[in-house]
Amino acid sequence: MHGTISVLRQARGPWEFLEFPLPDPEPGAILVRVSYANVCGSDLHGWRGDWVLPEGGRAMGHEMAGRVAALGAGVATDSTGQSLKEGDRIIYNYFFPCGRCVACLRGTPECCPNKRRPGNGQPREFPHFVAGFSEYYYLLPGHVCVKVPDDLSDAIVAPINCALAxxxxxxxxxxxxxxxxxxxxxxxxxxxxxxxxxxxxxxxxxxxxxxxxxxxxxxxxxxxxxxxxxxxxxxxxxxxxxxxxxxxxxxxxxxxxxxxxxxxxxxxxxxxxxxxxxxxxxxxxxxxxxxxxxxxxxxxxxxxxxFMQYDTRVLPRALDFVQRSRSRVPWDRVISHTFPLAAIQDAFEQAEWVGRDPAEAVITRAAVTP
Ligand SMILES: [Zn+2]
Ligand SMILES: [Zn+2]
CATH class of the missing domain: 3.40.50.720 (NAD(P)-binding Rossmann-like Domain)
Known part of the structure; x- marks a missing residue:
């Protein structure tokens, strides 16, 4: 089995689509089938060329949700103790504080300077599925993940692991x-x-x-x-x-x-x-x-x-908040447009708001549904 991941080769696109064999998750890891990945403000910075693109392009997308495609050995529950099996929807962190630096030891892992990404964020390196604008995401051991109740849609839960947390x-x-x-x-x-x-x-x-x-x-x-x-x-x-x-x-x-x-x-x-x-x-x-x-x-x-990001222990509490508040907070109205992975260029062009006439900028937020 193979999967596709998109890579930004130059500012404002176009995107390149790479195919890789699906990795077997190592003990403690999870292979996730990504179902929903939002175009976050930081993704737009990357797309505009505000940062130098690495050679070979940049894999992006981090504000996401997906289903368990394969569980590594030893993973039988989510972080709250609920049983986990293939097909379950989950939210999870997309960065991994090192746990051994001064910031981590002081209990402020959100300030860790050594946060890791799978494959260092490089899709050409194992495990290839290193970001959200991709059919799969490789969730490293040491993650926090929480099973999503059936009554919360992907659109509602995808912002939890970035914006809300x-x-x-x-x-x-x-x-x-x-x-x-x-x-x-x-x-x-x-x-x-x-x-x-x-x-x-x-x-x-x-x-x-x-x-x-x-x-x-x-x-x-x-x-x-x-x-x-x-x-x-x-x-x-x-x-x-x-x-x-x-x-x-x-x-x-x-x-x-x-x-x-x-x-x-x-x-x-x-x-x-x-x-x-x-x-x-x-x-x-x-x-x-x-x-x-x-x-x-x-x-x-x-x-x-x-600081950037958060202490990953926030995630279960954030999901709980969304569920408790769903009758009074219109969570489902943040994302206004969704695009298949093949149309990721359209997603970014339409999500761009810098330089747009405010009266015409109708998109509040776009999501890719790989
Ligand atoms: Zn983000
Ligand atoms: Zn650290």
């Missing part, structure tokens, strides 16, 4: 508590998940900022109390003033960069109350520097927290 980690790391207030800078995949998670954790006030009408509507439906429309508040000063107005002049206890565009961080810091915390989980392209006077951090008592 990461924002839950951010709120945890930032000490977000009942009654706290949050400014979400960007109502894309991360932002919408963060709104829902913060609401569930007892947020007193949530303000979402975006410029795409469909996203602003979704932000309110996901639980934002107020939205700030970039078209109505075109300057950073306008938006900072609006947040101050909504918080009795105090500012928010937390603000988060979930947009990853130049300029948002300095603006978000200005929206913080004294003692506030800035959560940086959106900027994954180098060079978005900004001026900051450390005197402000002393006088205003500010904290700044940044």
């Amino acid at each position: 990461q924002v839950i980690q951010a709120l945890d790391s930032g000490g977000f508590r009942q009654g706290d207030s949050l400014v979400v800078q960007g109502a894309g995949g991360l932002g919408l998940n963060m709104i829902a998670a913060a609401r569930d954790m007892g947020a007193g006030l949530i303000v979402a900022i975006d410029g795409i009408p469909g996203r602003l509507k979704l932000a309110r439906d996901f639980g934002a109390d107020y939205t700030v429309d970039l078209r109505e508040c075109p300057t950073p000063a306008d938006r900072v003033a609006r947040v101050r107005e909504l918080t009795n002049g105090q500012g928010a206890t937390h603000a988060a960069d979930v947009a990853g565009v130049r300029g948002v961080v300095a603006e978000g810091i200005e929206m913080l109350a004294n003692g506030g915390t800035y959560l940086e989980i959106g900027s994954i392209v180098p060079g978005y520097t900004f001026d900051f006077d450390p005197d402000a951090a002393c006088r205003r008592g500010l904290r700044f927290i940044g």
Whole structure:
């Protein structure tokens, strides 16, 4: 048996499709038949050419769900103790903290600098199926996986292992508590998940900022109390003033960069109350520097927290949250368009939002269904 994996050979495509024999999972591993892989904001950075492509191209896609195709020896249950067999749907992590560095030993594996990927992310190396835009994914030993209940669709659960787990980690790391207030800078995949998670954790006030009408509507439906429309508040000063107005002049206890565009961080810091915390989980392209006077951090008592991904122990809790909240959070409305693997180029072209007229950017999020 063979399977297909797609590889981006140059910025903005086209994609190359590679075929490899299916690997036998080693003890502790799982071979997953990928059923749904979202085009995440970070995938779009890769597609735009914001990072140098490795020789031979880049295999991408990480926000995904799939079915067990083959279990390695010793894997009989998921991470919560439910029995696992071929055909069961699961969610799982796509990166593997090393477990032996300073960050891992301090209990902050989300900060591990040595996170591994299967085959180092190189599809030409064993086990070949190293990313989500692929028919299969090789889940390394040491993973966390959770069986998905039948009543939750792939579209609902696929964002859990990237967007949702990461924002839950951010709120945890930032000490977000009942009654706290949050400014979400960007109502894309991360932002919408963060709104829902913060609401569930007892947020007193949530303000979402975006410029795409469909996203602003979704932000309110996901639980934002107020939205700030970039078209109505075109300057950073306008938006900072609006947040101050909504918080009795105090500012928010937390603000988060979930947009990853130049300029948002300095603006978000200005929206913080004294003692506030800035959560940086959106900027994954180098060079978005900004001026900051450390005197402000002393006088205003500010904290700044940044990291990528999450402690994989968050995953069962994240799935549980989605199931508990499904009657009040429209999880199934995040993905608006799906594409077969062969049409992955269309998926990326239509998902691109940078440089698009906000009024015409109808796609909120695309997914590939390999
Ligand atoms: Zn992602
Ligand atoms: Zn580590």
